[in-house]
Amino acid sequence: MTWHFTKMHGAGNDFVMLDGVTQSIELTPQRVRALAHRQFGIGADQVLLVEPARRPDADFRYRIFNADGGEVEHCGNGARCFVRFVHHRGLSSANPLRAEIATGIIVLAEHEDHTVTVDMGSTRFEPEALPFDTTGLEPVSVGEDTLWTLPTTPPSQVSLVAISNPHAVQVVDNVDTAPVATVGPAIESDPRFAHRVNAGFMQVIDTHHIRVRVYERGAGETLACGTGACAAVAAGIRRGLLQSPVRVDTRGGTLSIAWDGAQLRMTGPTAIVFEGQVSPEALDAIALPA
Numbered sequence: 001m002t003w004h005f006t007k008m009h010g011a012g013n014d015f016v017m018l019d020g021v022t023q024s025i026e027l028t029p030q031r032v033r034a035l036a037h038r039q040f041g042i043g044a045d046q047v048l049l050v051e052p053a054r055r056p057d058a059d060f061r062y063r064i065f066n067a068d069g070g071e072v073e074h075c076g077n078g079a080r081c082f083v084r085f086v087h088h089r090g091l092s093s094a095n096p097l098r099a100e101i102a103t104g105i106i107v108l109a110e111h112e113d114h115t116v117t118v119d120m121g122s123t124r125f126e127p128e129a130l131p132f133d134t135t136g137l138e139p140v141s142v143g144e145d146t147l148w149t150l151p152t153t154p155p156s157q158v159s160l161v162a163i164s165n166p167h168a169v170q171v172v173d174n175v176d177t178a179p180v181a182t183v184g185p186a187i188e189s190d191p192r193f194a195h196r197v198n199a200g201f202m203q204v205i206d207t208h209h210i211r212v213r214v215y216e217r218g219a220g221e222t223l224a225c226g227t228g229a230c231a232a233v234a235a236g237i238r239r240g241l242l243q244s245p246v247r248v249d250t251r252g253g254t255l256s257i258a259w260d261g262a263q264l265r266m267t268g269p270t271a272i273v274f275e276g277q278v279s280p281e282a283l284d285a286i287a288l289p290a
């Protein structure tokens with residue numbers, strides 16, 4: 001048995017896309033890790049699986065697996081690629097599409113230039129939404145936002161944002177010199193975050209323009225993180241640093257994000273890189289390094 005796959009990316013955030021509608025796909029943590037491994041497999045930040053919807057108000061179910069094998073709630077760049085993939089594979093011609101994710105329904109529309117706009121769903125800021133344990137910490141109010149100080153080196157003052165998945169966003173002077181490789185994993189694995197967290201680093205250029213880097217749960221730093229970019233914009237607007245819409249420059253490309261305090265929309269590019277076939281039995285046999 002072989003599975004057909006499509007390799008895609010959205011602003012450099014890359015994915016192995018699997019059609020679980022016309023194929024029988026059974027993913028295990030080993031198979032996800034093997035698919036995502038850049039030396040032993042195809043290579044990707046995440047593996048994305050499209051399945052038949054379980055809800056009557058959705059067109060498809062869309063599932064996201066990080067490179068470490070764990071399933072997560074949401075991926076904004078992946079959501080854009082999901083729409084392009086569904087149309088490319090002829091699974092549906094509907095536009096917009098309604099996708100069932102772990103935390104609800106998101107609405108997505110593909111444009112003629114293959115950019116995609118995603119209605120990102122609900123955005124929450126209270127610690128319990130991530131969840132995050134605030135015991136012993138003193139909150140700091142900035143504008144409409146609340147900042148929490150984490151004991152990293154140097155200390156990190158972060159905004160908490162839940163966009164289906166959890167984010168901790170801090171403002172830095174320059175993302176090029178920000179300690180993403182050291183502070184990122186320290187924040188990601190901080191035990192106060194019950195399900196780990198995506199660590200975002202935001203540089204404000206002006207009120208409508210930021211640069212962002214994100215250290216993602218289970219994937220490390222990626223060239224772009226859609227929900228991370230959205231979290232940065234929401235946090236920046238709440239702090240009084242930004243105004244909608246906002247151009248977000250990531251290391252892999254540019255996103256446009258608009259937020260009115262309720263509805264959060266992201267528009268960005270998609271790209272098909274190549275297609276191929278892979279054997280699940282071969283994935284099972286790969287001896288991955290620890």
